[in-house]
Amino acid sequence: MRPTLRYSLPLVAGLAIFIGGGYLLVSATSRSWTEGDVQLRSELAVRGARQGLLEHWQKGDRRGVRKLIADITTDERILSAAACDTAGQVFARTDDFPDSIGCARFVEGAFGPGPAQVWNQRATLQGERVYLTAVPIVSEQANVGVIGLIHDMRFAQQRDELFRRAAIWLFAFLAVGAVLLSTATARAALRGVRTELRGLLLGGSERPEFVPLLQDVRELARQLAADERVAEGGRAWNPDRLREVLHEHLRGERVVIVANREPYIHERDPEGGARVLHPASGLVTALEPVMRACSGVWIAHGSGAADREYTDANGHLAVPPGEESYTLRRIWLGPDEERGYYYGFANEGLWPLCHIAHARPHFGREDYEHYRRVNQRFADAVCEEVDRDDPIVLVQDYHFALAPQMIRERLPRAAVLTFWHIPWPNAEQFGICPFREALLQGLLGSSIVGFHVQAHCNNFIESVDRYLESRVDRERIAIVHGGESTLVRPYPISIDWPNHWAGRSPPADECRREVLRELGLPEDALLGVGVDRLDYTKGIEERLLAVERLLERYPRFRGRFRFVQLAAPSRTAIDRYRELNESVELLAARINATFGDGEYRPIILQRQHHEPPRVFRYLRAADVCYVSSLHDGMNLVAKEFIAARDDLRGVLVLSQFTGAARELTEALVVNPYDLEEASSALAAALSMPAAEQEERMRALRTLVAEFNVYRWAGRMLADAARLRQRGRLTQRLAVGAA
Ligand code: F6P
Numbered sequence: 001m002r003p004t005l006r007y008s009l010p011l012v013a014g015l016a017i018f019i020g021g022g023y024l025l026v027s028a029t030s031r032s033w034t035e036g037d038v039q040l041r042s043e044l045a046v047r048g049a050r051q052g053l054l055e056h057w058q059k060g061d062r063r064g065v066r067k068l069i070a071d072i073t074t075d076e077r078i079l080s081a082a083a084c085d086t087a088g089q090v091f092a093r094t095d096d097f098p099d100s101i102g103c104a105r106f107v108e109g110a111f112g113p114g115p116a117q118v119w120n121q122r123a124t125l126q127g128e129r130v131y132l133t134a135v136p137i138v139s140e141q142a143n144v145g146v147i148g149l150i151h152d153m154r155f156a157q158q159r160d161e162l163f164r165r166a167a168i169w170l171f172a173f174l175a176v177g178a179v180l181l182s183t184a185t186a187r188a189a190l191r192g193v194r195t196e197l198r199g200l201l202l203g204g205s206e207r208p209e210f211v212p213l214l215q216d217v218r219e220l221a222r223q224l225a226a227d228e229r230v231a232e233g234g235r236a237w238n239p240d241r242l243r244e245v246l247h248e249h250l251r252g253e254r255v256v257i258v259a260n261r262e263p264y265i266h267e268r269d270p271e272g273g274a275r276v277l278h279p280a281s282g283l284v285t286a287l288e289p290v291m292r293a294c295s296g297v298w299i300a301h302g303s304g305a306a307d308r309e310y311t312d313a314n315g316h317l318a319v320p321p322g323e324e325s326y327t328l329r330r331i332w333l334g335p336d337e338e339r340g341y342y343y344g345f346a347n348e349g350l351w352p353l354c355h356i357a358h359a360r361p362h363f364g365r366e367d368y369e370h371y372r373r374v375n376q377r378f379a380d381a382v383c384e385e386v387d388r389d390d391p392i393v394l395v396q397d398y399h400f401a402l403a404p405q406m407i408r409e410r411l412p413r414a415a416v417l418t419f420w421h422i423p424w425p426n427a428e429q430f431g432i433c434p435f436r437e438a439l440l441q442g443l444l445g446s447s448i449v450g451f452h453v454q455a456h457c458n459n460f461i462e463s464v465d466r467y468l469e470s471r472v473d474r475e476r477i478a479i480v481h482g483g484e485s486t487l488v489r490p491y492p493i494s495i496d497w498p499n500h501w502a503g504r505s506p507p508a509d510e511c512r513r514e515v516l517r518e519l520g521l522p523e524d525a526l527l528g529v530g531v532d533r534l535d536y537t538k539g540i541e542e543r544l545l546a547v548e549r550l551l552e553r554y555p556r557f558r559g560r561f562r563f564v565q566l567a568a569p570s571r572t573a574i575d576r577y578r579e580l581n582e583s584v585e586l587l588a589a590r591i592n593a594t595f596g597d598g599e600y601r602p603i604i605l606q607r608q609h610h611e612p613p614r615v616f617r618y619l620r621a622a623d624v625c626y627v628s629s630l631h632d633g634m635n636l637v638a639k640e641f642i643a644a645r646d647d648l649r650g651v652l653v654l655s656q657f658t659g660a661a662r663e664l665t666e667a668l669v670v671n672p673y674d675l676e677e678a679s680s681a682l683a684a685a686l687s688m689p690a691a692e693q694e695e696r697m698r699a700l701r702t703l704v705a706e707f708n709v710y711r712w713a714g715r716m717l718a719d720a721a722r723l724r725q726r727g728r729l730t731q732r733l734a735v736g737a738a
Pocket of ligand 1: 261280282283284448
């Protein structure tokens with residue numbers, strides 16, 4: 001039974017019983033009131049005429065008695081009357097007193113066993129309801145007779161009807177009111193419980209009855225992590241374990257990665273020399289440690305102004321600088337190619353298409369043509385770099401939706417694993433792309449397509465189902481298209497653990513001292529931090545607005561709390577990004593003008609590239625880190641903050657619209673659009689007792705340590721290797737059979 005039906009049936013039955021019961025009660029009450037009323041009126045009428053009646057009766061004056069009872073019947077509700085003697089005979093009557101009624105029943109009723117009394121009875125006269133009343137006339141010596149009255153009950157009927165109708169409405173109204181009231185009360189109570197639970201998770205509640213629940217949740221999370229580890233052979237994931245997987249499944253062959261962004265960029269420095277930059281990129285954060293562990297080739301766009309000077313004739317360069325363990329192959333793109341492929345189709349088309357961040361996608365045909373050609377150039381580079389006909393190739397992100405099919409065309413036995421680092425939109429949204437079929441076909445050249453979360457896998461499958469001639473194999477979670485099958489899998493990405501940069505950073509208290517000194521802040525300053533590329537999907541404006549709301553609502557933080565936004569300029573050739581730069585700057589200035597005082601500025605906006613050591617110093621120094629993405633596949637800054645906090649301090653406030661929010665449940669998870677909620681969470685974070693910070697951070701660190709990037713890569717590579725193995729077997733069997 002559907003839940004709504006399950007709950008509404010008893011409700012409707014309850015309401016019906018309540019209204020029916022109410023109706024019966026009101027009817028009975030109305031009837032008894034009517035009868036009481038009639039009886040009283042009869043007594044009053046007869047009592048008023050009693051003296052006259054006695055006198056005339058005792059004199060045997062029938063006319064006198066008749067006149068008096070005729071007077072009584074002038075009451076419009078008394079139809080007729082009779083004076084009956086004690087023998088039950090009519091002594092006098094009004095003209096319309098019916099024979100069929102007679103006197104006997106009146107006399108019997110009034111003078112029955114026991115003392116004389118007023119008697120009454122319901123009856124029917126010619127189909128109409130009437131009411132009979134007998135009022136005894138008694139002298140000092142003896143019973144004289146009774147006055148029998150016949151009452152017209154139509155008025156009572158009408159009154160009953162009116163009452164009943166009113167009763168139905170009244171009880172219906174009461175019942176509905178009661179239901180609404182109790183629903184509202186229940187909802188309020190439920191909301192209260194939710195708020196308490198949320199408050200507890202946000203660190204703002206101290207209600208002791210919820211504490212065991214939170215402990216249970218934490219215990220459950222620990223248990224799940226432990227179970228997961230047991231299921232995987234009881235060993236933690238680290239570079240050695242990843243190498244073992246590679247050895248076992250790939251027998252030392254090299255991994256080939258295709259990713260637009262290169263892990264090391266050679267830029268010119270102001271003195272005319274060159275320096276190596278680490279780009280602000282979640283993709284690089286995740287893949288670089290994997291490549292360090294695996295060795296192999298990373299094929300990327302050579303985007304640095306000094307890149308060519310550091311590569312050989314084939315675009316090759318051994319990296320990481322000073323710790324060389326894998327090869328970077330740089331692909332050179334002309335300005336038109338970069339504009340069309342990277343800025344145009346990838347970042348003005350696919351990026352807004354895949355993120356719910358209210359930017360209109362733009363799909364130019366010329367941009368698409370560049371995108372297609374650049375995809376072909378990278379696919380060709382893969383074929384140049386591989387050393388076998390069935391390599392494992394990892395294609396990264398939305399820059400290369402077409403490359404998998406191009407690789408498969410040239411290397412049909414390759415295992416191509418494509419990982420999409422950003423969300424995949426629902427089928428309807430995806431459908432607005434004029435090149436949707438080509439993109440889906442391109443991606444289905446992969447053996448496996450991976451996303452961070454199951455919801456994006458589902459959206460992808462729905463999109464293929466809607467726009468391509470294909471079959472969805474729901475058992476294997478695969479798509480069969482053109483005789484080939486593609487598995488669709490969630491692989492939540494992560495960071496390296498132990499973390500490379502955290503391991504090289506000074507201890508937290510030293511970082512804090514340095515950062516406060518650098519910013520010229522007092523020791524007791526409260527510090528918030530945000531670290532992002534300047535991108536409209538990151539919710540930087542919402543973040544600053546939440547800080548503004550915090551200062552409005554909680555004056556105790558004014559003059560003490562500062563929020564440092566480390567913002568790396570990104571994709572500045574695109575109008576939307578330039579607009580964002582300006583609006584963030586204006587917003588910061590406005591908030592500083594409102595709450596600034598003397599030296600105090602609540603927002604410290606640092607719009608420049610920040611190298612990882614500096615980012616980690618800030619992450620370590622902060623009391624709170626706020627990740628407020630409006631939509632984000634995963635968001636690795638959240639995980640880097642956790643990696644940075646080996647002192648177990650600091651609180652993570654995290655947007656519910658990040659993939660990370662599904663894993664990092666000990667963060668204070670908020671809707672970044674809801675400034676009340678976000679500012680409350682910031683206040684809760686800044687007021688959180690040290691013990692609670694430690695407990696939350698410990699749980700978060702356990703989780704990220706367990707679900708790290710080596711696990712992500714290991715599972716993907718093992719899946720790809722298994723698929724390739726199955727392909728080999730199938731081929732051998734086919735050859736054998738032939
Ligand atoms: O999130 C998608 C992504 O490719 C990330 O992997 C990376 O963090 C970011 O975009 C980098 O953008 P870009 O390479 O355009 O600077």
